[in-house]
Amino acid sequence: MKSIIKYPSKKDWTKLLERPAFNYDELMTSVENILIEVKNNGDEALKKFSKEFDGVSIENFQISEKEIDDAKSKINIELKNAINLAKENIERFHSLQRDPVISCEPVTGVRVWQKSTPIEKVGLYIPGGSAPLISTVLMLGIPAVIASCEDIVLCTPPDSEGNINPAILYSANLLGISKIFKIGGAQAIAAMAYGTESVPAVYKIFGPGNQYVTAAKLKVSLENIAIDMPAGPSELAVMADEYANPSFIASDLLSQAEHGEDSQVILVSESVKLIEKVQLEIVKQLADLPRRQIAEKAMENSSFILMKSEDEIMEFLNQYAPEHLIIATENNKKIAEKVQNAGSVFLGDFSPESAGDYASGTNHTLPTNGNTRAFSGVNLSSFMKKISFQEINPVGIKNIGNAIELLAEAENLQAHKNAITLRLDYIKNEGL
Amino acid sequence: MKSIIKYPSKKDWTKLLERPAFNYDELMTSVENILIEVKNNGDEALKKFSKEFDGVSIENFQISEKEIDDAKSKINIELKNAINLAKENIERFHSLQRDPVISCEPVTGVRVWQKSTPIEKVGLYIPGGSAPLISTVLMLGIPAVIASCEDIVLCTPPDSEGNINPAILYSANLLGISKIFKIGGAQAIAAMAYGTESVPAVYKIFGPGNQYVTAAKLKVSLENIAIDMPAGPSELAVMADEYANPSFIASDLLSQAEHGEDSQVILVSESVKLIEKVQLEIVKQLADLPRRQIAEKAMENSSFILMKSEDEIMEFLNQYAPEHLIIATENNKKIAEKVQNAGSVFLGDFSPESAGDYASGTNHTLPTNGNTRAFSGVNLSSFMKKISFQEINPVGIKNIGNAIELLAEAENLQAHKNAITLRLDYIKNEGL
Numbered sequence: 001m002k003s004i005i006k007y008p009s010k011k012d013w014t015k016l017l018e019r020p021a022f023n024y025d026e027l028m029t030s031v032e033n034i035l036i037e038v039k040n041n042g043d044e045a046l047k048k049f050s051k052e053f054d055g056v057s058i059e060n061f062q063i064s065e066k067e068i069d070d071a072k073s074k075i076n077i078e079l080k081n082a083i084n085l086a087k088e089n090i091e092r093f094h095s096l097q098r099d100p101v102i103s104c105e106p107v108t109g110v111r112v113w114q115k116s117t118p119i120e121k122v123g124l125y126i127p128g129g130s131a132p133l134i135s136t137v138l139m140l141g142i143p144a145v146i147a148s149c150e151d152i153v154l155c156t157p158p159d160s161e162g163n164i165n166p167a168i169l170y171s172a173n174l175l176g177i178s179k180i181f182k183i184g185g186a187q188a189i190a191a192m193a194y195g196t197e198s199v200p201a202v203y204k205i206f207g208p209g210n211q212y213v214t215a216a217k218l219k220v221s222l223e224n225i226a227i228d229m230p231a232g233p234s235e236l237a238v239m240a241d242e243y244a245n246p247s248f249i250a251s252d253l254l255s256q257a258e259h260g261e262d263s264q265v266i267l268v269s270e271s272v273k274l275i276e277k278v279q280l281e282i283v284k285q286l287a288d289l290p291r292r293q294i295a296e297k298a299m300e301n302s303s304f305i306l307m308k309s310e311d312e313i314m315e316f317l318n319q320y321a322p323e324h325l326i327i328a329t330e331n332n333k334k335i336a337e338k339v340q341n342a343g344s345v346f347l348g349d350f351s352p353e354s355a356g357d358y359a360s361g362t363n364h365t366l367p368t369n370g371n372t373r374a375f376s377g378v379n380l381s382s383f384m385k386k387i388s389f390q391e392i393n394p395v396g397i398k399n400i401g402n403a404i405e406l407l408a409e410a411e412n413l414q415a416h417k418n419a420i421t422l423r424l425d426y427i428k429n430e431g432l
Numbered sequence: 433m434k435s436i437i438k439y440p441s442k443k444d445w446t447k448l449l450e451r452p453a454f455n456y457d458e459l460m461t462s463v464e465n466i467l468i469e470v471k472n473n474g475d476e477a478l479k480k481f482s483k484e485f486d487g488v489s490i491e492n493f494q495i496s497e498k499e500i501d502d503a504k505s506k507i508n509i510e511l512k513n514a515i516n517l518a519k520e521n522i523e524r525f526h527s528l529q530r531d532p533v534i535s536c537e538p539v540t541g542v543r544v545w546q547k548s549t550p551i552e553k554v555g556l557y558i559p560g561g562s563a564p565l566i567s568t569v570l571m572l573g574i575p576a577v578i579a580s581c582e583d584i585v586l587c588t589p590p591d592s593e594g595n596i597n598p599a600i601l602y603s604a605n606l607l608g609i610s611k612i613f614k615i616g617g618a619q620a621i622a623a624m625a626y627g628t629e630s631v632p633a634v635y636k637i638f639g640p641g642n643q644y645v646t647a648a649k650l651k652v653s654l655e656n657i658a659i660d661m662p663a664g665p666s667e668l669a670v671m672a673d674e675y676a677n678p679s680f681i682a683s684d685l686l687s688q689a690e691h692g693e694d695s696q697v698i699l700v701s702e703s704v705k706l707i708e709k710v711q712l713e714i715v716k717q718l719a720d721l722p723r724r725q726i727a728e729k730a731m732e733n734s735s736f737i738l739m740k741s742e743d744e745i746m747e748f749l750n751q752y753a754p755e756h757l758i759i760a761t762e763n764n765k766k767i768a769e770k771v772q773n774a775g776s777v778f779l780g781d782f783s784p785e786s787a788g789d790y791a792s793g794t795n796h797t798l799p800t801n802g803n804t805r806a807f808s809g810v811n812l813s814s815f816m817k818k819i820s821f822q823e824i825n826p827v828g829i830k831n832i833g834n835a836i837e838l839l840a841e842a843e844n845l846q847a848h849k850n851a852i853t854l855r856l857d858y859i860k861n862e863g864l
Contacts, residue, residue: 024654078838079838079839079842081835082834082835082836082838082839082842083839085832085835086835086839088538089538089539089542089832092536092538093534093536093538093544093546096534096535096536097534097546099531102525102528102529103528104524104525104528104793106520106521106524106525106792106793107517107521110521110787110792110793112525112792112793112794114525114529114794114811117771117772117773118772119805119806120772120773120805121805131843131844131845132842132843132844133843134839134842134843135839135843167842203805203806204806218654221653222456222650222654222662224662224801224802224803225806226803226806226807230654230656245858247854248851248854248855248858251847251850251851251854252851254847254850254851255845255847255848255850255851257847258845258846258847258848259845285847285850288846289846289847289850290844290846291844291845291846291847295847332823333823336821339549339819340549340550340552341549341552342819343819343820344819344820344821344822345819345820345821345822346821346822347821347822347823348823348824348825349855350824350825350826350828350829350855350859351822351823351824352851352852352855353848353851354836354840354845354848354849354851354852355542355822355824355829355832355836355852356820356822357836357840357848358835358836358839358840358848359832359835359836359839360538360542360544360822360824360828360832361536361538361542361544361822362544362546362820362821362822363820369656370656371656371658372817372819373551373552373553373635373817374551374635374636374657374658374817375658375817376817376818376819377818377819377820379546379818379820381813381818385804385805385806385807385808386808386809386811386813387771387774387775387776387777387804387808387809388775388776388777388788388794388795388809388811389768389776389777389778389779389794390776390777390778390779390783390787390788390792390793390794391764391765391778391779391780391783392780392782392783392787392792393780393782394782396782396792397782397787400517400521400787400791400792402514403513403514403517403518403790403791404514404786404787404789404790404791406510406511406514407511407514407515407518407566407567407790407791408786408789408790410511410514410564410566410599411563411564411565411566411567412563412564412722412723413563413687413690413691413723413786414690414720414721414722414723415683415686415687415689415690415717415721415723415727416687416690416785416786416789416790417786418683418686418687418717418721419680419683419684419686419687419784419785419786420784420786420787422679422680422683423680423781423782423784426677426680427782
């Protein structure tokens with residue numbers, strides 16, 4: 001177990017706040033080649049890459065109705081109920097996130113308003129591999145459906161027999177998503193960015209993925225395709241005091257750690273006793289984990305930090321800007337008010353991160369790598385964009401026209417001024 | 433004048449919907465060198481680039497109080513009043529855009545909520561050059577102040593004598609922005625992204641700029657610095673019918689055209705007469721414009737399109753997804769409801785684009801190049817990010833715990849399941 005870092009000076013914070021740097025430059029050349037080939041050769045390129053990377057020959061990328069029916073019959077009723085419960089909670093919370101129309105008349109005759117409209121075409125990437133992310137289907141699909149996005153395209157990699165995990169198909173179908181494609185990796189991002197004979201092009205691409213997927217998303221983001229956020233290794237920071245339950249905290253740190261060897265895990269406390277108890281619990285709980293090796297490796301990069309006050313801890317955590325933040329202290333509600341930078345915050349002993357990962361209603365697609373300083377996690381607004389409107393009448397243009405003329409003149413933009421002058425003259429001549 | 437494109441078939445739309453492609457790859461090497469040098473050498477690099485690109489030796493990049501006082505004395509009372517009027521309208525509309533706290537209890541014992549918090553450190557880039565963009569100071573500065581961003585850093589290029597346009601200084605000071613630096617171009621973006629001895633690093637960078645500035649913003653966006661949006665040449669599409677005033681429309685098209693030679697200007701109508709009248713008016717109004725050469729060049733890339741129905745026009749415009757859209761038709765309110773993709777929409781004869789550019793209250797920093805399909809213009813939310821919270825009590829975890837266990841198991845994430853099982857066992861043992 002890592003030793004406790006006791007009362008680090010601010011000078012030492014820099015190192016503690018660091019994330020593992022990942023250099024995408026090295027991947028970029030191979031990712032760019034994949035992107036270009038899919039752009040130029042469409043489905044042919046997808047077939048080639050499926051064979052090369054997934055080891056499988058695929059003729060029809062789109063999932064058929066029969067495959068959906070098969071998937072439905074393979075899911076037991078307990079899992080169906082669990083998916084349904086999660087779906088309902090996520091729907092409830094995300095339905096409330098609809099932006100209202102904002103409207104005002106800042107001066108008489110000038111009416112301005114702002115309205116959100118759905119992004120018409122969105123693409124959802126759902127990783128496959130060791131953990132079939134059913135929950136990610138819900139977390140991306142539900143807000144896309146609530147937002148009324150017209151085209152929802154879902155890509156997920158096939159296994160070596162060309163199949164998709166039935167729970168992923170079941171969940172996508174439950175949400176009404178019908179454009180499901182068995183395509184993975186950078187080639188899936190390329191397909192959704194440029195479109196192919198089978199896959200419709202979209203305007204925004206969502207979803208986690210490995211470094212190739214991330215590199216591909218970054219690359220297409222330079223070509224006017226929007227992406228949800230830059231993704232990195234998952235993170236959990238826990239702030240706890242002596243009233244917290246060490247066994248619960250250990251279980252939360254480990255659920256973060258099992259995500260991947262590069263998972264970032266931090267515990268900060270004023271109580272050395274609490275930290276020591278948590279460490280003992282981690283050793284105990286690690287023993288039985290199927291993904292023990294991954295979790296152990298992640299724990300090697302973890303930090304256990306002793307600090308001298310609540311304020312210092314919050315200053316540190318706001319600078320760290322974690323993806324997930326558990327506040328397991330007696331006064332957690334008060335401390336929650338001080339959170340400036342975090343993706344999702346969990347309060348008290350009975351709010352484990354896995355609740356937010358699956359079923360409490362909040363979204364689990366969150367910024368990492370300090371990006372919560374400037375980015376939101378996925379929410380309903382991520383699937384919409386805001387348009388401003390204005391309607392000005394003659395009285396309005398009389399009220400603001402002169403100011404516009406002066407400002408346009410100060411910026412040397414005479415035609416901008418003319419557009420007002422012509423209207424003011426007309427209003428005068430017509431006696432409006 | 434360009435000839436009218438009459439009733440183009442859908443096949444021909446592709447070409448009409450195109451934007452001029454700009455390849456940033458060619459700029460990237462020189463921009464990357466600037467970024468790296470500022471990252472490594474801080475102020476020294478800034479000094480070097482100021483001499484090289486702005487032709488001026490600068491010792492202190494930060495604007496002094498004396499410079500602010502001088503600027504104030506140089507602005508006449510009329511312009512001050514105009515700036516104040518614009519400021520008040522922009523403030524009124526943007527103040528209403530505050531996201532409320534969203535909260536619900538999707539099942540008993542599970543409380544989830546979402547709260548917006550300000551991005552602590554933001555950087556505003558204000559271009560200099562031929563048009564000193566006072567209005568951009570207001571459009572970026574006002575929402576930053578309303579959002580309560582702690583650090584607002586403003587960079588703008590100096591003239592060849594090392595001075596900043598006094599109206600820019602006056603406006604920034606009026607908003608309470610004190611960290612103003614005379615730095616332009618890609619080096620300004622680098623300074624705000626990485627920080628130097630004089631310039632604080634920020635988390636998100638806003639503002640228009642030339643191709644070097646845009647390339648620098650795109651580059652730092654790959655390094656976990658957020659940016660407002662990818663910027664491109666400015667655009668205006670006008671939909672008009674025979675009830676519209678041709679002289680007004682000509683003036684609006686020309687105010688777009690004078691922005692730059694690469695400005696995109698489109699007029700679409702069912703009435704060939706209207707289009708012809710507008711073209712005559714354009715010729716007439718062009719004659720007197722100081723920026724005539726720029727506007728003429730832009731008009732060479734313009735399109736005048738005749739279409740057969742309102743529905744067809746709206747389908748075309750939604751696909752084009754313009755930055756600015758003027759709807760100068762009798763039934764403009766009805767048509768406005770059909771707008772899916774646009775940055776800012778102007779209704780009727782007395783809502784010129786220049787009203788939104790300066791003083792009606794809406795923001796003028798808008799996505800271009802078709803990006804309104806997936807991006808919003810700058811608004812209050814651009815300076816904030818959303819954090820989700822949850823507080824679950826024993827009853828809540830009893831309600832959703834089993835579903836989480838099943839989902840975690842289906843995803844092969846045992847530690848995620850354990851975090852729930854431990855809590856359910858505890859609740860059972862303690863009789864909670």
